[in-house]
């Protein structure tokens with residue numbers, strides 16, 4: 352069986368992936384031949400215009416009532432055979448908030464805001480929305496876009512960094528949606544590359560850190576004893592090591608940790624520069640910062656990225672810190688991982704240790720972020736050259752087309768994915 356995704360674009364420059372046999376979820380599926388590598392602009396930036404006619408926003412999805420909680424968690428943990436009793440332990444975060452995660456409403460708002468910005472620029476692009484784990488599901492969004500006549504679609508996932516969970520799984524979800532709808536070869540879906548260091552994503556965090564530090568100054572707190580903790584989702588160290596292209600040595604924690612470290616450094620530098628530009632504030636000392644991890648799950652025997660934010664708060668308090676500023680740099684909206692793990696648990700840890708705890712907002716639907724995402728869409732519409740794309744760290748602009756093995760998950764095995772060279 353040969354299936355073709357990513358058909359020739361109308362400018363003749365081929366972005367074609369010929370797919371050969373592979374197996375996925377009991378179905379004959381597609382595996383791309385690696386010798387198609389030459390057909391992509393190496394090292395993975397598409398520098399020709401593509402006439403995308405729609406955008407599909409891909410979200411994580413979350414429950415919207417108590418009855419949704421267990422079915423949602425079954426979806427998230429699908430294929431790992433976790434019994435419902437175990438899921439009920441995770442469920443208590445959701446149960447605590449009436450079984451409702453704010454994530455779907457946040458994505459509805461984001462969809463609206465993106466649509467308004469695309470319309471304002473006269474792009475004529477409808478923005479669809481579908482989720483990985485809850486209604487509305489991604490295949491429905493793909494089918495809807497197809498039924499409305501769209502054949503060349505740009506995917507945009509609500510996740511900024513590289514790793515299996517934050518990038519490749521969304522690429523697989525789009526491929527799975529093409530399979531579920533029978534639209535392989537009928538519809539081209541490409542995905543916007545990881546945007547951790549795009550100006551629109553970075554700016555709201557800078558504003559947030561500036562506001563939090565100003566707040567501390569206003570309270571008479573000494574910034575020399577404040578700590579800024581940049582928080583992101585922990586992942587298994589085995590996933591972290593495989594994040595990003597395999598032919599680059601990213602150091603400990605792989606591209607995932609390297610991207611977070613680079614962005615945190617930029618946010619910190621920009622925030623301090625902004626505060627120092629305000630002479631009414633007096634001397635602003637350097638503020639100690641650290642990248643920390645949250646929301647670890649999985650068996651205790653499996654190593655995940657550390658330190659955990661709660662351990663870090665305890666250590667900093669012991670070492671004399673008086674205030675903790677939490678920056679959820681790994682997340683795009685104030686969903687459950689933020690509401691529970693930071694605003695509930697980590698705040699409690701701050702209280703226990705007698706330190707001030709402040710939490711910076713995520714980008715959410717900040718107009719700067721929304722506009723920045725549409726800039727990324729425009730880069731792909733116009734085929735903006737790699738060197739003309741504005742990014743805030745040396746690591747970017749990240750790839751439009753991932754290389755073989757990028758963010759692979761050896762536990763789950765090979766699955767087809769869009770916007771990359773297989774396997």
Ligand SMILES: CC1=C(CCC(=O)O)c2cc3nc(cc4[nH]c(cc5[nH]c(cc1n2)c(C)c5CCC(=O)O)c(CCC(=O)O)c4C)C(CCC(=O)O)=C3C
Pocket residue numbers: 411412413414424427428441452453454509510511514516517584585586587647648649681682686687688
């Ligand atoms: C890197 C990353 C992001 C950031 C990138 C992105 O945003 O996509 C993220 C986001 C999210 N994670 C979320 C929820 C969950 N994640 C789980 C489990 C896991 N996440 C992982 C990683 C990530 N997760 C991993 C390695 C696992 C272990 C299981 C596995 O190997 O897959 C579980 C299962 C229970 C448990 O194990 O705790 C739940 C319920 C929600 C929704 C929140 C809401 O409802 O508001 C969001 C946005």
Ligand SMILES: [Fe+2]
Pocket residue numbers: 584
């Ligand atoms: Fe997660």
